[in-house]
Amino acid sequence: MTVTLPNSEADRSRALDLLGAANTRLVSIFGSTDDNHVRYVHYLIDVNGREYRMLSSPVTGSIPSATPIVPAAAWYERELHDQYGIECEGHPDPRPLLFHENWPENVHPMIDDASHVPWAEGQYHFLRVHGDGVCEVPVGPIHAGIIEPGHFRFSVVGDTVLHLELRHFYTHKGTEKLFENTPVMDAVMIAESVSGDNCFSHAVAYCQAIENAFAISVPPRAQAIRLIGLELERMLAHIADVGALCGDVGFTVPAAYTARLKETLLQASTRFFGTRFWRGIAVPGGVTRDLSSAETGEFGRMVTAAAREFAQMARLILHTSSVQNRFESTGILTAEIAKQLAVVGPAARASGIGLDVRRDHPTGRYRDINVDVPQYTHGDVLARARIRIDETAISTHLINETLRELPAGSVLVPVPLSGNAEALSAVESPRGELLYWVRIRDGKITRCHIKSPSFQNWPAVPLAMPGNIIADFPLINKSFNLSYSGCDR
Amino acid sequence: MIGDAVERSLRSPRVLISVSELFSNAAGSRMPDVQPDLLTDEVARRVVAACPTPALKVDEAAGRKYLVLNYGECIACSRCVAAGEGAFRYTERVARCGVRREALIRRWDIQSRAEVVQDEPALSQAAEQIRALVGQALNIRQVDAGSCNGCEGEIVALTNPYYDLERFGIHFIASPKHADMLLVTGPVTRNMAAALKNAYDAVPSPKLVVAVGACGCSGGIFAGGHAVVGPVDAVIPVDGYIPGCPPTPSMLLTGILQVLRPFSSPWRRRKS
Numbered sequence: 001m002t003v004t005l006p007n008s009e010a011d012r013s014r015a016l017d018l019l020g021a022a023n024t025r026l027v028s029i030f031g032s033t034d035d036n037h038v039r040y041v042h043y044l045i046d047v048n049g050r051e052y053r054m055l056s057s058p059v060t061g062s063i064p065s066a067t068p069i070v071p072a073a074a075w076y077e078r079e080l081h082d083q084y085g086i087e088c089e090g091h092p093d094p095r096p097l098l099f100h101e102n103w104p105e106n107v108h109p110m111i112d113d114a115s116h117v118p119w120a121e122g123q124y125h126f127l128r129v130h131g132d133g134v135c136e137v138p139v140g141p142i143h144a145g146i147i148e149p150g151h152f153r154f155s156v157v158g159d160t161v162l163h164l165e166l167r168h169f170y171t172h173k174g175t176e177k178l179f180e181n182t183p184v185m186d187a188v189m190i191a192e193s194v195s196g197d198n199c200f201s202h203a204v205a206y207c208q209a210i211e212n213a214f215a216i217s218v219p220p221r222a223q224a225i226r227l228i229g230l231e232l233e234r235m236l237a238h239i240a241d242v243g244a245l246c247g248d249v250g251f252t253v254p255a256a257y258t259a260r261l262k263e264t265l266l267q268a269s270t271r272f273f274g275t276r277f278w279r280g281i282a283v284p285g286g287v288t289r290d291l292s293s294a295e296t297g298e299f300g301r302m303v304t305a306a307a308r309e310f311a312q313m314a315r316l317i318l319h320t321s322s323v324q325n326r327f328e329s330t331g332i333l334t335a336e337i338a339k340q341l342a343v344v345g346p347a348a349r350a351s352g353i354g355l356d357v358r359r360d361h362p363t364g365r366y367r368d369i370n371v372d373v374p375q376y377t378h379g380d381v382l383a384r385a386r387i388r389i390d391e392t393a394i395s396t397h398l399i400n401e402t403l404r405e406l407p408a409g410s411v412l413v414p415v416p417l418s419g420n421a422e423a424l425s426a427v428e429s430p431r432g433e434l435l436y437w438v439r440i441r442d443g444k445i446t447r448c449h450i451k452s453p454s455f456q457n458w459p460a461v462p463l464a465m466p467g468n469i470i471a472d473f474p475l476i477n478k479s480f481n482l483s484y485s486g487c488d489r
Numbered sequence: 490m491i492g493d494a495v496e497r498s499l500r501s502p503r504v505l506i507s508v509s510e511l512f513s514n515a516a517g518s519r520m521p522d523v524q525p526d527l528l529t530d531e532v533a534r535r536v537v538a539a540c541p542t543p544a545l546k547v548d549e550a551a552g553r554k555y556l557v558l559n560y561g562e563c564i565a566c567s568r569c570v571a572a573g574e575g576a577f578r579y580t581e582r583v584a585r586c587g588v589r590r591e592a593l594i595r596r597w598d599i600q601s602r603a604e605v606v607q608d609e610p611a612l613s614q615a616a617e618q619i620r621a622l623v624g625q626a627l628n629i630r631q632v633d634a635g636s637c638n639g640c641e642g643e644i645v646a647l648t649n650p651y652y653d654l655e656r657f658g659i660h661f662i663a664s665p666k667h668a669d670m671l672l673v674t675g676p677v678t679r680n681m682a683a684a685l686k687n688a689y690d691a692v693p694s695p696k697l698v699v700a701v702g703a704c705g706c707s708g709g710i711f712a713g714g715h716a717v718v719g720p721v722d723a724v725i726p727v728d729g730y731i732p733g734c735p736p737t738p739s740m741l742l743t744g745i746l747q748v749l750r751p752f753s754s755p756w757r758r759r760k761s
Contacts, residue, residue, distance in 0.1 A: 098716075100680045114715035119679075141684050144663035146631045146645050148638050149681060170680045171635045174716035186541050189566055193710050196639025196735060251491070253498045259649035260504060266646070270517035274579070276737065277639065280519060280567050313497060320490040485637045 012063060015043035015055040019070045023048050025355075026342045027435060028451035029066065029076035031059075031084035033111060035441075039084050044424070044437070044451070049360050052424065054437075062087035072342035075459060083110040083176070098172050098488075100124065109177050129155035129163050137470060141170045148484035152473070159469040164462035171488040179438075179448035184210055184284060184417065187445045191436070192279050194450060195486030197237060200229045201429035202436075202450075203282035208363055208425035209436040210284040214416050220407035222286035223364040227402050229278045229287075230427060231395035232269065232303070236262055237430035238346075238388035238395075239310050241481045245385055246317060248475040249326040254317050261306045268302040286412035300403040307396035314389040327382035331464040331476030334379055341460045345432020345453045346387040347480050351379035357428035365402065379464075381479040418443040429453060431482060454487035504651050506739075511652070512746075514739040515583035519565040520732070521558070521573075522580035523595075525602045528556060532576045533599055539572040542703075542710065547599070554599045560585050560732035561593040561706030561720075586740045587699065587729040587747030590722070593706065626658040627749070630668035630692065634685045634724075635717060636675030639735035640702040644672065646738045659745065665691040672745070673725075676704040676711040677718045689725040699748055700727045701741065703734040 018024050027044040034040060039059045043066070047053050065088035066073040077088040078097035085108035088094070096103070101122035107114060129136075135156050141149035151167035175194055179187050191206035192199040204226050211218055218226075243258025266276045273281060273289050281287050291299065317323055333343070338351040348355050357363075358371040374390040376383035419440065426435040432453030439447040461480050468476060533556045537545045544562035548555045560583070569577040585593050596605040631644055647654040648661070662668060665688045677685055689698065700721035703709035708720050721727050731744035 102679050102683075109715050117715060141681065142632055142665075142688055146633075146641055146661060148633050148636070148641065149684065170684070171633070171637075171675065171678055172680055172716050173635060173676065173678055173711045174714045175711075177716075178711065178714050189541055189564060189710055193564075193637045193639070193734075196637040197642050199637075199639065251494075253491075253494050256650055257494075257498050257501060259646075260501065260651065263504075263646060263649045263651045267517075267651075274517065275519055276517045277642070277735075279565065279734070309501075313494065316490050316494045316497065320494065322491070483638060484633075485635075 009057050011055040012041065012043070012057040015045065016064065016066055016069060018045055018047070018053070018055070019043070019066055019073070025049070026066075026070045026072045026076075027052060027433070028437075028449065029073055029080060030437070030449040031080050031086060031110065032439065032447045032449075033084075037111070039086060039111065041080065041086060042437070042449075044435070049355070052361065052426070054424070059086050062089045064089050065091040067091050070342070071340045072456070075455060082108065084108055085111060095124070098169050100169070109174060114174070114177070124167070126153050126167075127163070127165050131157075133157045134162065150484050154470055154473070156470055159471065161465045161468055161470055161473070164465040164473075166458060166462055168458060168484065169488045171485045173489065175489040176448055176450060179445045182445050184415065184440060184443055184445060187448065188283055194489055195452065195454070195483040196277065198233060198429045198431065198434070198483065198486060200233045200278040200282060201427050201434050203278075204230060205425055205427045205429075205434050205436045206438070206448075207282050207284045208427070209423050209438045210415060210440070212423035212425050213421035213438060213440055214419065216285060216413060216415055218286050218364065219410050219413060220365070221290070221409045222411040224402050224406050225287045225289070225291070225411060226282060227365040228399050229281060231398045232265065233278065234395045234430045235303070235307065235392050236265055237481070238392045239265075239306075241478065242310075242314060242317065242385055242388050244478050244481070245327070245381065245475065246323065248478050249323060251317070251320065251323060254313055257313055258310065261310050264306050265303065268299060272299045283412070285415045286410070288412065290411050291406070296403050296406060300400055303396060303399050307392060310392055311389075314392075318386070318389070324382070326472075326475065327385060328380060329378075330381045330472050331468055331479060332379045333460055333464040335377070337463050338379070338460060341456075341463070343457050343460045345428070345430075345457065346384055346391070347457050347460065348432065349374060350376050350383035350387045352377040355433065357426045357433050361426050363425060363427065369398065369401065371398070381475055384479040416443070431486070432457065450489060452483070452486040452489065454482040454484070455489075457482050458487050505653055505656075506651050511739045511742055513582045513584050513586065513743045515580050515737060516739075518580070518583065518733050518737045518740060519567045520560065520563060520580045520583055521567070521569050521577045523556070523558065523597055523604075524576050524578065525597050525604055527574070527576035528597055528599055528602050529576075530554070530599060532574055535572045535574070536569040536577060539568040541566060541568065542707075542712070545569060548596070555605065556597045556599055557594060558596075559594045559707070561590065561730055562703060562709070563732060564703045564710050564734040583732070583740055583743070586731045586736065587744030590727070590730055593730055593732055627670060627745070628660050628662045628668050629670045629672050629745070630662055630665045630688065631672045632674070632685055632688050634673050634675040634681045634705075634721065635678035635711075636702065636704060640674040640705070643735045643738050643741060644674070644701070647741055652738045652742060654742065657746070665689075666693065668692045668696070670697040670699060670745070670748075671725075672699050672701055673721045674701045674705050676708045676714070677721060677724045679716055679718055682718050682724050685721075685724055697728045697748060698725055699729045699731060699744060701731045701744075702736060703732060706730045706732055709734065
């Protein structure tokens, strides 16, 4: 349920008051401009864990920063400044976020002409840790493996990490700007390219936002197929993550085993849906592929078989002492920090914060079913691994339930290609709450904001590091497994 | 319990895909192919209108009309397959992997309904040198220069038991200083341009660069964005291109091998 209150200056202070309350969670802060080029700031807040509330107000001059009230606002307000040139007074860290030294200070692409931006040569200042024996270890942006780029600056004494500073946005592609003036039906392809391994979650979140904007009822069969795709994407992510965690502690046998299982599921997708990653399946109005009844049974059997093999291997993994030794009490994210940074997804659930969009803000088929939300309290690598193992089983169950009672009927309805509207929609992607907010003018997107779980969760990763040894960083980082492109956009 | 995991793993089915099944197989890539005998002016008009990137266009030269398909710009959205009235379908084999830029483009004469066949451009000099130097062994440094991570997922899949890249003596390595080839994904972002250039400079010569994915080949859906510089060859020289969004593991494998080999006989050396 979304309530958009009238826009006024008072809404901004009401938003800040609301953010200070115990029963709220910051979902996102973002900017927009109206038809008269007036800049707006939007605060998106989850109230009582059940209701998204958006408060918007026009901006003239600077605004007071929400970061001193909610640390989770820090990156959003830095992004707001980079995109819209809105100053947030009292922000403890107003350094540029999206743009690096090559970007001139005074160009804000959402309000300025950004077609030919000159190259600049600025300087970036990392936080310095001083003291006897403190060394700095810079890592990245290019890492040792086949991973996305980002920079990690460790301050260490011996092997022990005192402080880790992140520097991201190497893959920043100005994606939100690319949505502008794109026809509603085309923009889903941009959404699919925000974070490749979660492309279906992005596509569904975008499509649902469009459908909400135009009050379109998606056929139940299409909703069911979307659920299957979303849960399969979660299975793929979790199976791969558990395998990769084993790889990071030198236990390569389960790593190869899970890689095989993941590929089995990708090939099942190819066989039944014509695509390995479900690109092109979700479109505004429904889905582009249907399953015959014969296919339904076989697809379900393949998913179940892979899940069973995974569950058996997972049991062996968790009972292996060298795995326990490395996973347990490593990279603890405390519930308190997770709450302050409004962490979402498996990372939140492993730190005792039971958030799940599928249960708390259900859309589509999720409105009709119960979703178990596993929860652990230790906040360590082991807890995040356990969440993934448990959720793989739950996803398998959801897929099978849905396949068993696949509603009859069509899978696609037309959507208006013109008209003005705005709306939001959220899905629980494998990494957590993923939310799209769209504004449509004459059938084209004029603003699309993407609240990505990776943008939300990255600031928490460095806070799980102090006291751990630098050699455990790959393991800890993998246990969060955040998307760089999804964060950087 | 380590022993149990190993034992379980040993009992798992053998899934390795044979070379002949893999080479140029494009199943699941959603890349289009053209049935020339069904090509008409109307079909050409429709598919060009449906294409969200400049991958499809109609060229007119000397009074004749040509349908042009540039695989390097194709984001595999499959709209042409839906709009093409049978003249477009999903391709099962993509041979245009690991080729030079010009070879990504195919042309059909719309009136005569026939493909205009071009000569395969010669391999780069670096490819010949490396082929002579390394034979079957190849060290690859992968660089994500701004990708959405879709390509990375498929590159990682190359190491799974189905594809097992290591059987060809091909390894992914950590340092560009040990690399023969850079496998570069993404539209190169402004923020990654300098790092990509540094990585390229760190690779000893002779070196090969392969641009991967629609974004690496042409900028893909991000082309023209304010925060991207462009395709990989806007920043460093590129020897071979692998299209796809994302390219499947078999397309990647085909492309990596093809860069080192003459187009028509991929397995000549191995068989002899």
